[in-house]
Amino acid sequence: MIQNLLDKVGDWNPQLMRELKGRLKIFYVAIAVIISLVGQVILFLYQLQYLPGDNYSLTGKYCHLSQSYINQRNVINSQINSLRQQLTNAPSTKSPNPELISDLQTKLQNLDTQRQSLSNFLRSNYCPTDQINMQMWLRDYFENIFLSLSVAFIFILLVGGTYLLINNLAQEEKRGTLNFIRLSPQSENSILIGKILGVPILVYTAFLIAIPLHFLAGHLANIATSYILIFYTILVACCIFFYSLALLFGLFSSYLSSFQPWLGAGVMLFFLFITMQLASDVNHYNNAAVWLRLLSPFDMTKYLFKNLFSSYKGQSNLGTLTFFYLPIGKTLFGLAATHLLNYGFWNYWVWQGIKRRFHNPNATLLSKKNSYLFVAGCQIILWGFTLQPHVDKYCDTPYKCQYKSYYELNTQVSNNFPLIILFNVLLLFVLLAIISPHRQAIQDWARYRYERFNSLLQDVIWAEKSPAHIAMLINLLLVTIPMFTWIIIAPALNFNGVSPTNWWIENTGRLRAILSLMFLINLMMIYSTIAQRMLMMKSNKRSLWAVSTIGALMLLPPIVLGLLRIYPEKYPTVWLFSTFPWAGLEDLVLVSVFSALIFEFGVLVLLNFNLHHQIKLAGESASKALMSKD
Numbered sequence: 001m002i003q004n005l006l007d008k009v010g011d012w013n014p015q016l017m018r019e020l021k022g023r024l025k026i027f028y029v030a031i032a033v034i035i036s037l038v039g040q041v042i043l044f045l046y047q048l049q050y051l052p053g054d055n056y057s058l059t060g061k062y063c064h065l066s067q068s069y070i071n072q073r074n075v076i077n078s079q080i081n082s083l084r085q086q087l088t089n090a091p092s093t094k095s096p097n098p099e100l101i102s103d104l105q106t107k108l109q110n111l112d113t114q115r116q117s118l119s120n121f122l123r124s125n126y127c128p129t130d131q132i133n134m135q136m137w138l139r140d141y142f143e144n145i146f147l148s149l150s151v152a153f154i155f156i157l158l159v160g161g162t163y164l165l166i167n168n169l170a171q172e173e174k175r176g177t178l179n180f181i182r183l184s185p186q187s188e189n190s191i192l193i194g195k196i197l198g199v200p201i202l203v204y205t206a207f208l209i210a211i212p213l214h215f216l217a218g219h220l221a222n223i224a225t226s227y228i229l230i231f232y233t234i235l236v237a238c239c240i241f242f243y244s245l246a247l248l249f250g251l252f253s254s255y256l257s258s259f260q261p262w263l264g265a266g267v268m269l270f271f272l273f274i275t276m277q278l279a280s281d282v283n284h285y286n287n288a289a290v291w292l293r294l295l296s297p298f299d300m301t302k303y304l305f306k307n308l309f310s311s312y313k314g315q316s317n318l319g320t321l322t323f324f325y326l327p328i329g330k331t332l333f334g335l336a337a338t339h340l341l342n343y344g345f346w347n348y349w350v351w352q353g354i355k356r357r358f359h360n361p362n363a364t365l366l367s368k369k370n371s372y373l374f375v376a377g378c379q380i381i382l383w384g385f386t387l388q389p390h391v392d393k394y395c396d397t398p399y400k401c402q403y404k405s406y407y408e409l410n411t412q413v414s415n416n417f418p419l420i421i422l423f424n425v426l427l428l429f430v431l432l433a434i435i436s437p438h439r440q441a442i443q444d445w446a447r448y449r450y451e452r453f454n455s456l457l458q459d460v461i462w463a464e465k466s467p468a469h470i471a472m473l474i475n476l477l478l479v480t481i482p483m484f485t486w487i488i489i490a491p492a493l494n495f496n497g498v499s500p501t502n503w504w505i506e507n508t509g510r511l512r513a514i515l516s517l518m519f520l521i522n523l524m525m526i527y528s529t530i531a532q533r534m535l536m537m538k539s540n541k542r543s544l545w546a547v548s549t550i551g552a553l554m555l556l557p558p559i560v561l562g563l564l565r566i567y568p569e570k571y572p573t574v575w576l577f578s579t580f581p582w583a584g585l586e587d588l589v590l591v592s593v594f595s596a597l598i599f600e601f602g603v604l605v606l607l608n609f610n611l612h613h614q615i616k617l618a619g620e621s622a623s624k625a626l627m628s629k630d
Helices: 002-012 015-021 026-048 068-092 097-123 134-174 177-182 187-200 201-218 227-254 259-281 298-305 332-359 368-386 398-402 404-435 439-448 454-464 469-495 500-533 542-563 590-628
Strands: none
Touching: 002 015, 002 404, 015 201, 015 500, 026 134, 026 201, 068 097, 097 439, 134 177, 134 187, 134 201, 134 259, 134 298, 187 227, 187 332, 201 227, 201 454, 227 259, 227 332, 259 298, 259 542, 332 368, 368 404, 368 454, 404 469, 404 500, 404 542, 439 590, 454 469, 469 500, 500 542, 500 590
């Protein structure tokens, strides 16, 4: 029967069969099962240490008599605090009454005596066994087991699975078997799905062995079965996404060798710790970075199981989440669907990169067409989570109350504008790295396509081997058009008495804000052109040269200006030619700003002429080499 099952698995996915045969050894499976069972037993016994016994405190949570004693103690403490306040204020009166002060001191001594007697009584007496609420203790006992297993599942599955998948690809690359797998008749989907299902099979085994205790503990803790199933669904979707990301990382960073799995697992562990802390302490979801938090299962787990973190047991604000003002967090189904759609969006683009990179390690992660769609989708997500009701709603003037909705929109976008710029700048630099072709690809394109001017524009926009600077310009426009739109309409929302959160618009003005984005576009295009030019070098380390050059151009100017104490308040013109030109916009006349912008545009034109010339030479030299061979 087992052999027939394995044969069916092999017929469905040969790669999965290969992974299972290498890992489902009796010894390895026994180790996984023993570790899982021992962990469950330890957790089961550890929670038993809190079992109420004969020495259980009268003020303990599970003692029926606790509330009356706690109330007595609170009343005495309240009276003591009141008397101490009266004694403190008595000498400051114009005519202090010695008899009143003596009376207050006597009462205070009596209350101190009562408190001490009550404390001694509580220390020397224990809750009667028949007054202990064992039913409540059992519910909390199983709830603690359930929540502990939930957190353990998240860490073990994500960190352990990520490490194993990246390590497997690194070992395959080291042994040379990865190229053999690439040449097999299986599709990349079949091969990589087989790895996702097969490589962490021992982790899955330990997880499945713990599922019965987890589910039973949740049921005995009166947690709804639907909530438990939603947790499993979110956890599976999270594993699919991060395992796919681990495969992409493994394919993209093979040069890191044995350091790959440790780096991937370390980043995964760091991400989980940060998002767990955010879920336990902070519950603000009206910002453009919510999509990043939703990639972690902790926020949804905290929403499903309110007592997940003992340090914070308040109501999660995840239920107030909106997207373009649509109340997606109003229902549990909406929240679960939002998480799944978020995973689906990012997983789709991860798999686009995996498919391209698996069969051709030199291919770019995204085609130019896909990069446009990806950037457009990112803008929808960023602005969708930005346009939420502002949490600090108030209107202290009639004018504000009259235009309250406009005020909230303006404040919400202003608060999120730095985040939007930060994410988009990072996105553009990542795109610059993943869609820029290298020397050989540009040579091939220049040799066969460069002289066909009737299709040149179409080529530089869509062709994969063509230079990426035009594609970067299109992506820049996709990023900045929503920003330009908001900047243009923002002054209409800037009525008198607007909140200080709108400092960005008030200090620079609409025109200066637009000029800031123009400088951003110019800088990014200059970086893109320089990076593309560096990638055409004959050196094998051209990628390193490109990254180093762009990094130096970004970081060195502001560092040097700072060390020389050339501050934007005193020398704004100099800062216009740095990485942060908007720092000098506030203290300059517009003529100087336009002059600097025109100068940078001139530099961009010259760089593009040089790039055009180098591409033409590369195409001509390649053609001459072919002719000489003939």
